[in-house]
Amino acid sequence: MTKLKWGMIGGGEGSQIGPAHRLGALADGHFEFAAGALDHRPDAGRDYAQRLGIAVDRAYGDWTEMLAGERDRRDRVDLVTVATPNATHFEITKAFLEAGFNVLCEKPMTMTVEEGEEIVRVAEATGKICAVNYCYSAYPMVRQARAMVRAGEIGKVRLVVTNFSHGHHGDATDADNPRVRWRYDPAMAGVSGQFADCGIHALHMASFICDDEVEKLAADFASTIPSRVLEDDAMLNFRMTGGTVGRLWTSSVAIGRQHGFDIQVFGETGGLRWASEQPNQLIYTPVGGRTQIIEKGEGGLHADAQRLSRVSIAHPEGFPLAVANIYCDLADAIRGEVRDGLPGAADGVRSMAAVHAAVTSAGKDGAWVDARPPMFR
Numbered sequence: 001m002t003k004l005k006w007g008m009i010g011g012g013e014g015s016q017i018g019p020a021h022r023l024g025a026l027a028d029g030h031f032e033f034a035a036g037a038l039d040h041r042p043d044a045g046r047d048y049a050q051r052l053g054i055a056v057d058r059a060y061g062d063w064t065e066m067l068a069g070e071r072d073r074r075d076r077v078d079l080v081t082v083a084t085p086n087a088t089h090f091e092i093t094k095a096f097l098e099a100g101f102n103v104l105c106e107k108p109m110t111m112t113v114e115e116g117e118e119i120v121r122v123a124e125a126t127g128k129i130c131a132v133n134y135c136y137s138a139y140p141m142v143r144q145a146r147a148m149v150r151a152g153e154i155g156k157v158r159l160v161v162t163n164f165s166h167g168h169h170g171d172a173t174d175a176d177n178p179r180v181r182w183r184y185d186p187a188m189a190g191v192s193g194q195f196a197d198c199g200i201h202a203l204h205m206a207s208f209i210c211d212d213e214v215e216k217l218a219a220d221f222a223s224t225i226p227s228r229v230l231e232d233d234a235m236l237n238f239r240m241t242g243g244t245v246g247r248l249w250t251s252s253v254a255i256g257r258q259h260g261f262d263i264q265v266f267g268e269t270g271g272l273r274w275a276s277e278q279p280n281q282l283i284y285t286p287v288g289g290r291t292q293i294i295e296k297g298e299g300g301l302h303a304d305a306q307r308l309s310r311v312s313i314a315h316p317e318g319f320p321l322a323v324a325n326i327y328c329d330l331a332d333a334i335r336g337e338v339r340d341g342l343p344g345a346a347d348g349v350r351s352m353a354a355v356h357a358a359v360t361s362a363g364k365d366g367a368w369v370d371a372r373p374p375m376f377r
């Protein structure tokens, strides 16, 4: 099968997420790395792209140059990944969709709900794919959890509890490090810091596994390092459309927690637990029965979990291969086979609506606020 052509914006040398995209996009042979505008410094971006094997005429200095350069090529890229800081996502994603490219945008997709709704509309109007990198949803055992909930294996879901709390921004003496600082600077990060950075992964995961949407929420935000304008810790209560009760804690000052992303789903006849630091296992307890470990790669998994388990049982698969699963589903979608579960622009705007609802709620002492984007009310 002919390889698809892939380009990336952002994710330059030393960036946090860039390597996961490169490993993920190239893992299964679906894509070749054909073009890039990888860095906010044009020369550094061109240089790094060429060191990664991109031809000199497709190693661009910035994204506008890349758009102009790729637009009229017969062998133009089939997919563009946007892995720049948050404030640039909307402009770049919209421009590439309008020019007829498929896009995988990093989260958060936009800074405002209005921008998010516009991306949904542009994607619909152009017929192009706009995916959002909620990559944790592509771990095989997260797909297994979703399939078990859908199959009624834990009954109606009563309660979902999720945390995405780490301690990597807990050192006040490091708060001015530019790679940390932008996340708490409204000009770069938007209206929310930690919740928009990590909390939305947890909220998306709750919706993904429960197969339901967040309807309303109540939030408490704190900036525990006083120089920070935006919150570095947040606690949310939420309710889903189907009545499920939700709890979410997200923090970047929880020193001692490393990645710190986990979720528990409690249904009428059973419970599930998954944690990103042990991603190959799903813990399942039927009511009145023994707790069981369901392992990636074992027999009898639901189809999606089986399909996305690459290596045999007990060989660990980790974060870059979860990102690779997003790229597998994207490659299938570009070739015409749309996969259930690929996070899209609708998920992106739902997250944005939740972020703005949480900011409003936190500003009103935790009042309950409608968390749905207007287009989905």
Ligand code: NAI
Pocket: 009, 010, 011, 012, 013, 014, 015, 016, 017, 018, 037, 038, 039, 040, 041, 062, 063, 083, 084, 085, 086, 088, 106, 107, 108, 133, 134, 135, 179, 197
């Ligand atoms: P970073 O600060 O480590 O790297 C950003 C990269 O983008 C740098 O190479 C920088 O030179 C480049 N860049 C900045 N502006 C640019 C522009 N206008 N054009 C081209 N390149 C530009 O940031 P990090 O942590 O890699 O985050 C990037 C994005 O990825 C953020 O939106 C973040 O929320 C998201 N992210 C997602 C994760 C996930 O699990 N899905 C995990 C980590 C980050």
